[in-house]
Amino acid sequence: xxxTAKKRRCSFNKDWETTYHWVKPVQGDSQRVxxxxxxxxxxxxxxxxxxxxxxxxxxxxxxxxxxPRTEKMPLDQDWTAVYPxxxxxxxxxxxxxxxxxxxxxxxxxxxxxxxxxxxxIPNFLHLTPAAIKKHCEALKPFCTEWPSALDxxxxxxxxxxxxxxxxxxxxxxxxxxxxxARIVQLKVKLSILNLDDHARKKMLKLVGERYCKxxxxxxITTDSCPLRQQNYDYAQYxxxxxxxxxxxxxAWEAEKTVADMEEYSWEGSPSxxxxxxxxxxxxxxxxxxxxxxxxxxxxxxxxxxxxDSVTRLKNEGDNESSVLQYKEAVKKVFNL
Amino acid sequence: MLHLFYSSSSFDFPLxxxxxxxxxxxxxxxxxxSFQACQSEKHLGQFYTLPSAHxxxxxxxxxxxxxxxxxxxxxxxxxxVRPPALEVISYLKKADYSKPALRYLFYGVKGSxxxxxxxxxxxxxxxQGWVVLHIPDAHLWVKNCKExxxxxxNSARFDQPLxxxxxxxxxxxxxxxxxxxxxxxxxxxxxxxxxxxxxxxLGELVNQGIxxxxxxxxxxxxxxxxxxxxxxxxxADFRLVVAVDGVNALWGRSTIKKxxxxxxxxxxxxxxxxxxxxxxxxxxxAIITTLSQTGSLYxxxxxxxxxxxxxxxxxxxxxxxxxxxxxxxxxxxxxxAYLYYLDRKWLQHPQSRTEDGKKELSFLSSKxxxxxxxxxxxx
Numbered sequence: 001x002x003x004t005a006k007k008r009r010c011s012f013n014k015d016w017e018t019t020y021h022w023v024k025p026v027q028g029d030s031q032r033v034x035x036x037x038x039x040x041x042x043x044x045x046x047x048x049x050x051x052x053x054x055x056x057x058x059x060x061x062x063x064x065x066x067x068p069r070t071e072k073m074p075l076d077q078d079w080t081a082v083y084p085x086x087x088x089x090x091x092x093x094x095x096x097x098x099x100x101x102x103x104x105x106x107x108x109x110x111x112x113x114x115x116x117x118x119x120x121i122p123n124f125l126h127l128t129p130a131a132i133k134k135h136c137e138a139l140k141p142f143c144t145e146w147p148s149a150l151d152x153x154x155x156x157x158x159x160x161x162x163x164x165x166x167x168x169x170x171x172x173x174x175x176x177x178x179x180x181a182r183i184v185q186l187k188v189k190l191s192i193l194n195l196d197d198h199a200r201k202k203m204l205k206l207v208g209e210r211y212c213k214x215x216x217x218x219x220i221t222t223d224s225c226p227l228r229q230q231n232y233d234y235a236q237y238x239x240x241x242x243x244x245x246x247x248x249x250x251a252w253e254a255e256k257t258v259a260d261m262e263e264y265s266w267e268g269s270p271s272x273x274x275x276x277x278x279x280x281x282x283x284x285x286x287x288x289x290x291x292x293x294x295x296x297x298x299x300x301x302x303x304x305x306x307x308d309s310v311t312r313l314k315n316e317g318d319n320e321s322s323v324l325q326y327k328e329a330v331k332k333v334f335n336l
Numbered sequence: 337m338l339h340l341f342y343s344s345s346s347f348d349f350p351l352x353x354x355x356x357x358x359x360x361x362x363x364x365x366x367x368x369x370s371f372q373a374c375q376s377e378k379h380l381g382q383f384y385t386l387p388s389a390h391x392x393x394x395x396x397x398x399x400x401x402x403x404x405x406x407x408x409x410x411x412x413x414x415x416x417v418r419p420p421a422l423e424v425i426s427y428l429k430k431a432d433y434s435k436p437a438l439r440y441l442f443y444g445v446k447g448s449x450x451x452x453x454x455x456x457x458x459x460x461x462x463x464q465g466w467v468v469l470h471i472p473d474a475h476l477w478v479k480n481c482k483e484x485x486x487x488x489x490n491s492a493r494f495d496q497p498l499x500x501x502x503x504x505x506x507x508x509x510x511x512x513x514x515x516x517x518x519x520x521x522x523x524x525x526x527x528x529x530x531x532x533x534x535x536x537x538l539g540e541l542v543n544q545g546i547x548x549x550x551x552x553x554x555x556x557x558x559x560x561x562x563x564x565x566x567x568x569x570x571x572a573d574f575r576l577v578v579a580v581d582g583v584n585a586l587w588g589r590s591t592i593k594k595x596x597x598x599x600x601x602x603x604x605x606x607x608x609x610x611x612x613x614x615x616x617x618x619x620x621x622a623i624i625t626t627l628s629q630t631g632s633l634y635x636x637x638x639x640x641x642x643x644x645x646x647x648x649x650x651x652x653x654x655x656x657x658x659x660x661x662x663x664x665x666x667x668x669x670x671x672x673a674y675l676y677y678l679d680r681k682w683l684q685h686p687q688s689r690t691e692d693g694k695k696e697l698s699f700l701s702s703k704x705x706x707x708x709x710x711x712x713x714x715x
Contacts, residue, residue, distance in 0.1 A: 270652040278616065278656065282435045306656065318641030323443075323659050330656045334438060336427050 068092035080134055083125040089118045094125065161192040164235070166228055183223040184231040186239065189216050193243060201262060202253075203246040264314035266307045275306060275333070305329040379417045381672040386413040386459065394462050396506045397472040398581065400451050402709055410680050418449065418669060420662045421456040427658070428460065428622055433575060436616040439654055441583070442626040444662035445640050447706030450626040451581055453662055457624050461577040466621070467518070467563060468510050469578045469613075471503070474585035475631030477606050481592045484599070488527075489554050493605045494594065500552035500606060504545045507559075514574060515539035521565060524558050526551045538562070557609035564613060567620035576621035578613055582628035586611055587650030589634050614653065625654075665703040673705070677712050685715040 069092050073082075082093055091112045099109040100117045112118055150156050165185040169178035190211070195203060204211055211218050220238055222231040258269075266272055279297050297303055309329040313322045386394075391413045399407075407413045424440050431438055440457075442450040462468055471477075477499050487493040508515065518538045525531040526548065532541050538559070545555030567576040580586075586607055592599045601607050614623060627645045629635055639645050642659050665673060674694055677683050687693045701707035 271655045274652070274655050278436055281617075310655070313643060318643045320641075320661070323642060323661070327659050330658050333656065334431075334435075334658075336430060336658075 070095040078130075079128055080126075080131045083128075083131075086122075086126050089121075089123050089125075091115065091118070157189065157192075161188055162239075163187045164232065166232075182226060182228045182231055183221065184228060184235050186220045186222070186232075186235040188218050188239065190218055191216055195243075195246065198249065199246040203242060204262070206242055206246060264311055266311050271310050272307075275303065279303075279333075302329070302332045306333055380419060380422070381417065381666075381668040383414040383416050383672065383676055386415065388413075390459065390462065393509050393512060394459060394468070395455065396509045397503075398451075398458070398470050398579075399455055400706075402706070403452065406709070410682075414676065415452065415456050415459070416449075416669060416672065418453065418456075418662075420444075420449075420660045421453040423660055424453070424457045424624060425460050428457070431622065433620050434570070436619055437576075437578075437621045437623050439614070439616060439623045439625065439657035441642060441654065441657050441659045442624075442662050443640060443642050443645075443659055445664070445704070446629060446637075447704050448662045448664050449705045450628070450662045452705075453660075454579055454581060454624055454626050458577065458579045461575075461622075462510075464575075465514075466575040466577045467514050467567075469507070469560070469563065469576060470510065471578075471580045471610065472506075473628070473631055474580055474582045474607075474610065475628065475633070477604070477610075478585050478588070478590035478601065479592065479631075479633060484592065484594055485550065487553065487605050488551060489557075489605070493603050493608065494599060495550075495553040495605050497549045497552050500556050501546055501549050504542055504552060504556065504559075508539070508542045508546070512539075515542060518563075518566065518574065520562055522562070526554070553605040557605060560609050560613050564618040568618045569620075572620055576618075578621065578623045580610070580614070580623070580625045582631055583614070583625035583654075584627050584632055584635075584645040584647075584650060586614065587647050587653065588632055591633055611653070665705055665708070667703075670698055670703045670708070673708060683712055683715045688712075688715050 073095050089112075091114070094112070096112075098112045098118065100112070100115055101110045103109050110117075150159065163186070165187070167181060167183065169181055171178065190200070190203070193203075207218060210220060220235050222235045222238070225231045225234055276294065276297065306326075306329040309322070309326040313326050316322055391407075395413075420442060424442075427438065427440070442453050444450050458468055458470055477496065481496050481499070483496065483498055485495045485497060487495045515538045519535050520532060520538060520541060521534060523531060523534045524541070526544065530544070530548065532544060541555060541559060541562075545552040545559075548555075563576050566572055567574065586601070588601075590599055590601055590604070592604075614625075616623070627640070627642060629637065629639055629645060632645065635645060643651055646654060671694075674683075674697065678689065683689070685693070688697065697708065697711060701711050
């Protein structure tokens with residue numbers, strides 16, 4: 001570049017006024033030049049205006065931006081026409097006074113005009129209820145009628161206890177296949193299955209996290225096979241195997257320890273031993289040893305209450321009310 | 337001389353009188369003879385002063401640290417009469433001491449006054465002339481042990497001589513007057529040359545433990561066993577109260593390491609003997625305990641209910657026990673505490689005397705006794 005060879009600075013040259021008619025000199029500063037198009041001055045100490053790279057010949061003056069579309073939107077417009085497909089946020093098209101961003105000290109979140117934060121995030125303005133309705137109307141010719149006999153959830157559960165859920169994906173791209181379409185989810189309520197006490201406990205242990213206690217629903221999700229049909233068969237197979245296995249009793253199941261038990265059972269627990277010992281020592285039931293005394297003691301109402309409170313405390317865990325109940329029961333046993 | 341002033345409207349005073357007039361005194365001073373009269377529901381929320389003759393021997397250990405500082409500052413020890421302690425005292429009065437010892441457990445959120453309630457109950461027992469076996473904090477015995485010796489009695493276990501000697505010293509201070517009266521029932525052999533014969537006063541046993549540091553943990557064990565056996569006998573003339581603060585340490589974990597291996601709690605002599613004492617196979621006394629999350633190891637900060645802190649084994653060992661909840665201050669108790677601080681000129685800030693200031697204190701501390709104490713310390 002020639003400027004590196006020059007050792008002195010440039011100043012205003014009269015010839016520039018004829019070459020570039022937007023150039024005007026600045027009073028008081030020979031090293032600055034005033035541009036009439038952008039109404040500002042810039043320095044020319046490093047060369048002629050063209051080299052500063054700001055203006056290349058004449059340029060069309062920037063026109064005023066018009067009113068945003070939001071001003072002209074009627075209240076009962078068709079929103080699906082404004083946002084027919086997934087598009088980034090356009091501040092001029094969304095008639096909502098949205099603000100987004102971190103408020104600087106003493107300020108508020110910035111407005112929507114020119115707000116990059118609003119443009120960055122995904123928006124669902126193309127999926128308003130009106131749009132969804134239109135989608136449903138468009139899909140209706142391809143659907144079959146829902147059977148009229150199945151109008152309540154209970155009836156659906158009764159006739160179709162096993163629910164299978166699969167998802168289809170539509171996208172435009174090089175391929176119509178979507179690997180997520182192979183996932184199959186099978187839901188069934190355990191109360192439908194014929195399980196006795198042992199089978200139910202074993203089933204719950206086998207199944208683990210897949211069972212939801214609140215809704216009593218077992219959910220099996222299969223995605224290990226590449227095709228949906230294979231996954232569906234596998235899920236059905238799993239259900240069958242779980243059912244049959246939980247009915248069988250293996251030899252090693254006899255080694256189940258107290259720590260494995262799902263619920264606390266008071267009979268045979270240290271708590272029972274303690275209270276029996278205590279009551280015997282307090283000689284509450286009168287003299288006598290052996291089974292009858294034990295039976296008698298067990299039958300007393302205080303002991304029953306005590307048993308209930310301890311079971312509740314152990315099963316439910318701690319909370320104020322269960323601890324209070326335990327306290328009352330113990331007080332009764334000691335006649336306080 | 338007994339003067340009672342009621343801090344809030346349990347009388348028919350007009351409400352305006354009870355708060356603004358600062359010469360309403362929440363304290364009630366009592367001589368130890370009429371101490372009994374003070375322990376009833378009528379006096380809920382009021383403070384009673386411990387006579388200094390009782391304070392020195394009874395609490396060489398066992399009070400919360402901040403409270404000890406407060407006692408030094410105010411030159412008097414004042415306890416507030418609160419429902420949990422009164423409840424336990426009433427059970428102690430009603431209980432039948434030929435039956436197995438009853439276990440009481442104070443539980444509550446951090447800083448709600450469990451240790452103070454325990455000390456209140458212990459003071460009651462002391463005034464009745466019971467033998468007080470007060471372990472100030474069981475957590476101290478399971479952590480930060482500088483010296484760990486293999487036990488002379490049972491080689492599988494470990495002794496903690498330092499902790500045992502400190503405790504024995506404090507025990508002697510508390511029960512000075514009773515130790516000379518109670519005699520040992522068995523013969524204890526410490527080493528080839530030293531032994532304590534049957535029939536010697538317990539004081540000698542304790543002194544033995546303090547002087548011979550090596551066998552102090554075993555002395556503690558022997559002491560506990562002896563007291564237990566003796567109070568169970570029908571002709572015993574004394575009763576035993578076992579007060580343990582932070583009882584959940586007995587069934588928790590320990591951080592003591594021996595040759596880089598963590599020591600199991602069963603291997604510590606002191607803990608082993610204490611656990612034996614916790615079992616209710618003896619009669620003629622009571623066991624009062626508190627839970628404590630503050631010193632406990634490996635428990636979450638928010639845990640305060642019995643089962644969470646005791647664990648499965650702890651609960652099964654303590655079962656059946658009477659859990660007593662220690663809540664934060666009620667309105668009345670808070671007012672009383674506030675007036676007490678004002679009375680002792682502890683609250684210097686001018687705004688603390690206003691109604692607004694009081695509300696602010698109540699809100700900031702959410703009526704938690706220890707929080708209130710800490711906040712008032714700044715004012």
